[in-house]
Amino acid sequence: MLIIPRYQDIPLASLRNMYYQIDGAPAHYARQVKDYLYREYPGRWVGRDGPCAWPPRSPDITPMDFYLWGYVKTLVYTGRAFETRDMLKEKIIWAFDQIKMNHQVLSRVGE
Structure with missing residues (x-):
């Protein structure tokens, strides 16, 4: 799995407080991606079927x-x-x- 290189420069303590938000692209909902997000961002990612739901009545937009x-x-x-x-x-x-x-x-x- 590819990790964006700029994340490597963020202190671990900060990473633990970060949330990850994914858009509605079908590739972002592959089982491999979800497994990674649940493992690396437990309870801290926003997306379809994720622990943090999108805002009501706006499933694809921020x-x-x-x-x-x-x-x-x-x-x-x-x-x-x-x-x-x-x-x-x-x-x-x-x-x-x-x-x-x-x-x-x-x-x-x-x-």
Whole structure:
């Protein structure tokens, strides 16, 4: 089983407090994957048939999917078109700066 190399740099004490979240891709529900998650993240993984269920009425999405990214897209694409990739990157950074300053937006992500 492949482990993402960046996990190797995380202290073991921190890993024990981490949760693992998988999406709805069929490959992620193979018996081998579930066995690994139950062994390495006992009681600490989120997914179909996992110990932590997805939020009710939203089996495939997280608050980031159904609220935040749509809000960011609205902020970024309202106005003029982008002539360069750097202009687009600057607008995305600006959008997140706006969100950080507006605590109401952050609180709505979890609603």
